[in-house]
Amino acid sequence: MTTTILEKFFYICEKVHCYSTVFILTPGFLIFEMGVVRPTLIEIYKIGVAKQLLHVFLSVFCFINVTGNMIMSIISDCSINKTRRQFTEDGDFCELCKIQRPPKAWHCKECNVCILKRDHHCFFFSRCIGLYNRRYYLMYLVYIHISMVYSTYYNYYFVSSIFENHGLEMAIFRLLNPFLRYIMREETSIKDIYVFFFLLNVGIAIWSAILLSFHMRNVFRGLTAHEYREPSKSNWKENLLSVFGTKWYITLIWPFVDSPVIDDTDFIVKNR
Ligand SMILES: [Zn+2]
Ligand SMILES: [Zn+2]
Structure with missing residues (x-):
């Protein structure tokens, strides 16, 4: 009973986190960069119109690719039930779904269904990453990494401009060490929030780089996250085509293109 309530609680937390990231945090981040960081830097460094326009274009381009890949990943259905396929004796039988599933399909406890070519259950998307949405997940990681490196660069100049004489280093140190803040008796100000955002940029840039290198290594080797210890296939x-599809070159810059994947799950499809 306790487990069920806990599971429901985590399920709700996951959904709230997922949708607030898509509809509040990510647009909020763009608004902060455009409305607070950009005007300050323009004023300090006297940036020309051409550079400003290029900066706005690149920021919006990254934003579209981050949110687009995220939304497409969430709405792409990789479950076996929805594919209207029947499988031969290849693979194994799922006692929970009562279905003969193909090789590389696994049951997900959170999604409560078997997922085609299941990679992993993504907490941030509140959805399994599988045959049809792996490309969106990977391109999301690519663009979130580019966006964070890009904004870290600009935000460094932004936060540096509001502190003097090693003030930034002290602000970071104070933020990471609340005990020091207590001793120094310095009041919290909006500057601390700016420093927090800057540290968040750095943290997400490192986190996305680690995830991306792990998942791209698996993609190049033709493996899912479950199989990462196995030899290349x-x-x-x-392997790249089986993830990014036949129009892979457009998926790199535009998340909404239809790029059919080459199905390499090695099963025989009947009654398609
Ligand atoms: Zn199942
Ligand atoms: Zn799942």
Whole structure:
């Protein structure tokens, strides 16, 4: 009973976190960068109109790719039930879904269904990453990493401009060490929030780089996250096509293109 309530609680937390990230945090981040950081830097460094326009274009381009890949990943259905396929005796039988599933399909406890070519259950998307949405997940990681490196660069100049004489280093130190803040008896101000955002940029840039390197290594080797210890399968070009699809070159810059994946799950499909 306790487990059920806890599971429901985590399920609700996951959904709230997922949708607030898509509809509040990510747009909020862009508004902060455009409305607070950009005007300050323009004023201090006297940035020209051409550079300003380029900066706005790149920021919006990254924003579209981050949110677009996130939304597409969430709405893409990789579950077996919805595919209207029947499988032969290849693979194994799922006692929970009462279905013969193909190789590489796994049951997800959180989604409560078997997922085609299941990679992992993503807490941030509140959804499993599988056959049809892995490309969106990877491109989300690519663009969140680019965006964070990009904003870290600009936010460094922004937070540096509001502190003097090693004030930034002390502000970071105080933020990471609340005991020091207590001793110094310095009041919290809006500057601390700016420093917190800057540290968040750095943290997400490192986190996304680690995740991206792990998942791209698996993609090049034709493996899912479950199989990361196994030897490479097929050649890297086929492995890439099986994830990014036939229009892979457009998926790199536009999340909403339809790019059918080459199905390499090695099963026989009947009654398609
Ligand atoms: Zn199942
Ligand atoms: Zn799942």
